[in-house]
Amino acid sequence: VAPAQVIYDFSAEPGNNELTVREGETVTVLNQNVGGGWIEAQNSRGESGLVPEDYLQVSVCLFITDYTPKQYVGPVWLYPQSPLDCVVADPKKGSKMYGLKSYIEYQVTPNTTNRPVNHRYKHFDWLYERLLEKFGSAIPIPSLPDKQVTGRFEEEFIKMRMERLQGWMCRMCRHPVVSNSDVFQLFLTYRDEKEWKTGKRRAEKDECVGPMVFSTIDPEAPELDIIEVEQKCELFSRFTKEMDDGVKDLLNVGNIHWKRCTGPLRKEYQKIGKAFQNLSSVFNTSGYTGEATLTDALTAAGKTYEEISQIVAEQPRKDLHFLMETNNEYKGLLGCFPDTIGVHKAAIEKVREGDKMVAAGKITTQDKGTMAKRISIMCYSLQAEMNHFHSNRIYDYNRVMQLYLEEQIRFYETVRGGKRVGSIKW
Amino acid sequence: VAPAQVIYDFSAEPGNNELTVREGETVTVLNQNVGGGWIEAQNSRGESGLVPEDYLQVSVCLFITDYTPKQYVGPVWLYPQSPLDCVVADPKKGSKMYGLKSYIEYQVTPNTTNRPVNHRYKHFDWLYERLLEKFGSAIPIPSLPDKQVTGRFEEEFIKMRMERLQGWMCRMCRHPVVSNSDVFQLFLTYRDEKEWKTGKRRAEKDECVGPMVFSTIDPEAPELDIIEVEQKCELFSRFTKEMDDGVKDLLNVGNIHWKRCTGPLRKEYQKIGKAFQNLSSVFNTSGYTGEATLTDALTAAGKTYEEISQIVAEQPRKDLHFLMETNNEYKGLLGCFPDTIGVHKAAIEKVREGDKMVAAGKITTQDKGTMAKRISIMCYSLQAEMNHFHSNRIYDYNRVMQLYLEEQIRFYETVRGGKRVGSIKW
Structure with a gap:
């Protein structure tokens, strides 16, 4: 309701x-x-x-949680009982203009209709632009995965882009305000080309964009204390800045480690493996008796190192990949907050000056009342957004850490397993 | 006898x-x-x-093994029933010239007398020079560990030098001809300064050096077929050259790996650990509820990486060290063979020309006979030396590989253990 x-x-x-x-x-x-x-x-x-x-x-409803000392988090968005989700899959090459231009089409299937729709990257980009225009003042809309022109049809690249589009869509689906919007629903559920075109045109003419979006939000709650909100906002601003630094730092060391694992470290283990095997071959030519145990051990050690080389090189794709992807997503998301928070701070400033402006006859008392109501809605939605961010962050990082640590354990067990084979042979 | x-x-x-x-x-x-x-x-x-x-x-006796198809290796040295060994330990700083000059004295205790004698590095060097002069034509005498003037009293350096002197002494003790020589026995068992000085003087005046040493060797066996010996010699020459390449290659990759482990890799794991812990600290400031499990996991992951960083940095000293030391020893030993083999080949060439020289009246038939006998002894001793090398090589590399693989397994178990702690906390 x-x-x-x-x-x-x-x-x-x-x-x-x-x-x-x-x-x-x-x-x-x-x-x-x-x-x-x-x-x-x-x-x-x-x-x-x-x-x-x-x-x-x-209107989008905000819901205010009851105050209980341990659980109180303040305003939250009204979340649907069954959350929207979608699957981005099955990238297919298409072409137009008699094959002169080719593109990749992805199949997007929402869990509501279970009916797949096709979209090219540029459609996702169009959706992003619409969402940014409409919600950007209230909700951080993370950028799409980077465009990249060269080697666009390279299999690896397409798979990577699909994964990232999937991640982006999931994040949008999880947002109750975004996922409930007409333009987002159109993107996921249009039935034919005509409906898509009509919907597109309507979305592009949507006038309820930017700060106007706050007028569609009904907090169903009393106005907020501005000083308290400002403190929370300040706290959140600092938090997102520090998290941004932390995420970038992790991405940085992660990238360096990734490169080392797939590059120099891989080659180094290979070389060690070759050196052992080479020594084994030389020893085999000695013509001396009682050499077999030793050359077997050297060969086994050499092979183990070559296996380790491969395991080490493949490891980043298994564990670091997901950690990096998630942090990359958050890097994008965190980059949006300064703007959102900026809009918020500017609005608070305006309300602060309200009395002066009334005194100077620049605005009426009624205008001031409307402004105060508007700012209250903005405060509610920023807090709801903060809470949305935190709960998603905890969910996402819990998941990524669990997967990461599991993969790490698997890694060291694999390497050790290899070692044990070497040692049994020995 | x-x-x-x-x-x-x-x-x-x-x-x-x-x-x-x-x-x-x-x-x-x-x-x-x-x-x-x-x-x-x-x-x-x-x-x-x-x-x-x-x-x-x-004379030093050679012993010829009985021919049995599987075990036949040809001539071997006559090995003592209880092999000589010694312990180099307890380095002490001494000084002379009223403290103007200081030096390190090592305690050397042979297993025969069990009585320690003291020696400075320059005494070892003196012994090396004597052994090289006396046996160099017949037996490869590996160089002493490098001299190094700067930081000579640095603890780490002294420990390293002691270890290497120990390795060198062990190798010399294991050689039945070297270990039985007067000069080597003097070095290990002199009872007082006077005996040491007298023995030194006698050793320096020893005329049974260089090719003369062959006259002290009695193969107690018929003369050898020169063509067969030449083939064996050629085979051994090629083997030592190839092993030299293999050993240098392993030393090279080992050194690179050592540097990477103690340098960039250590720092990288540290940085990853810090990045995780940093993110954990940031998350702790969110003021949001239900954060504890996640921040605990992030902190645990961070600490695990810092532990891994340390384990990785300490690993080379545990496993690579012994592998590198042994290969370094062998690098030194292998460097001696070209000379030894060269002396041998020149002698064979001379015997080949024997008939011509007799015909030209340059030598008598008796001279030729003496030469043939001499060359036969040389052949026997080279073969004994080849066999000595091979059996020592197999023994040394078996030992080093076993230790190396054991340490490797321990390493991966330690790392995995650390991981498991992280995961249990999780």
Whole structure:
């Protein structure tokens, strides 16, 4: 159940189960998934019926957790009971202009319809631009994985891009405000080219973007204490900056380690392996008796080192990869916060000057009231966003650390296993 | 029981249990350890008694193994039943010239007398020069560990030098010809400064050096087929050259790996550890609930990496060290063979030209016979030396490989152990 603002007058046609609404009226959304461009709504008099979805601006509800000393985290977004998710898979090469231009199309399947839709990278990019324009003031929208022109059809690259698009889509799906937006739903569930084109055009003409997005948010809660919010905001600002440094540091050492493992270290173990095997071959030519145990041991040691060389070189893709991908995602996400926080701070500053501006006759008392209400919504949504970030962060890093440590243990067991084979032979 | 050549006439004093001998006579040594400069000998008539040791040149016996298809290795040195060994330990700083000059004295204790004697590095060097001069034509005498002037009293350096002197002494002790020589025995068993000085002077005046040493070797066997010996020699020459390459290669990659482990790799693991711990600290400041498991895991991962960093840095000293030391010793030893083999080849060439030289009247038929006998002894001793080298090589490398692989397994178990701690905490 979410409230919606009526943005145009609409007169019901009798007998069609429609509801007459007037601009400025607030209605309650009963069913947003009626289809065919209709929403089922109820007005304040208890009458219900269908209204064209373009005539309504559905608010996003914030939910404020009850205060209990241990669990209190402040405002959180209203999360859907079954979270949206999607699978990006099956990249296929397509071409147009008689084969002069070729591209890769990815299949995107949401868990709601279970019906795959196709999208090229540039569609993802279009979606990113829309989300950034619409939500950028309130919600950090991380960049898409880098564009890269050369070697675009190289298998490895396509797989990597797909993985990253998957990661990006998952993150967007997990956000209750973003995932519930028309443009995001269009991207995931359009039924044919016509619906896609129409939806695109409508999304591009969407006027509820930037700071306007706050007007669609209804915190259902009293106004907040600005000083407390400012302190929280300051804390969060410092936290994201420090986490940004920490993440970049980890990415940096991770990259260096990755390169060392796949480069010099791999070659070095190979060389050690070769040196042992070479000595074994030389010893075999001695013509002396009683040499077999020794040359077997040398050969085994040599082979073990060659195995270690391979294991070491393949290891980063097994453990570091996921750790790096997650940190890369967070690096992108953290890069968005300064802007979001900046918008927030500027708004608080404005409210602070409200009294002066009223005194100077620059704004009316009513304007000041509206501003205060707006800033309160912004504060709620920033806090909800902070909490969203933290809970996601803990979830993501828990997962990545668990996988990482498991892979590490597997690694050392593999290496040791190899060693043991060497030693048994011995 | 070894034969000895009488080199000066000696007339026994009656009632003193002495034996009269004439220059050129061959006697059998009954007891070389009578002491006081005497040897108990028996002449061909069965009479026995004491002869001054300076009047006799005791031969070294070669022993020829019986031919059995699987075990036949050809001539070997006559090895003592209880092999000589010694311990180099307890380096002490001494000084002379009123403290203006200081030096390190090592305690050397042979397993025969169990009585420690003191020697400075320059005494070892003196011994090396004597052994090289006396046996260099027949037996490869590896160089002493490098001299190094700067930081000579640095603890680490002294320990390293002691270890290497120990290795060198062990190798010399293991050689039945070298270890049985007067000069080597003097070095290990002198009782006082006077005995040491006298022995030194005598050793420096020893005329049985260089090719002359072959005259003290009695193969107790028929002359050898020169073509067969030449082939064996060629094979051994190629073997030592190839082993030299192999050993140098292993030393090279070993050194690179050592440097990487103690340098960049150590630092890298440290940095990874710090990055994890840093992220953990940042997360701890979030003020969000339910963070503890994650920050514990991050801290544990960070600490594990710091432990790995230390383990990795300390590893070379545990496993590579002994492998490198042994290969370094062999590098030195292998460097001596070209000379030894060169002497051998030149001698064979001379015998080849024997007939021509007799025809040209340059040498007599008797000279040629003596030469042939001499070359036969050289061949026997080279083969004995080859076999000595091979059996020592197999023994040394078996030992070093076993230790190396054991340490390697211990290493990976330690690292994995660390990982497991991290994972249990998790």
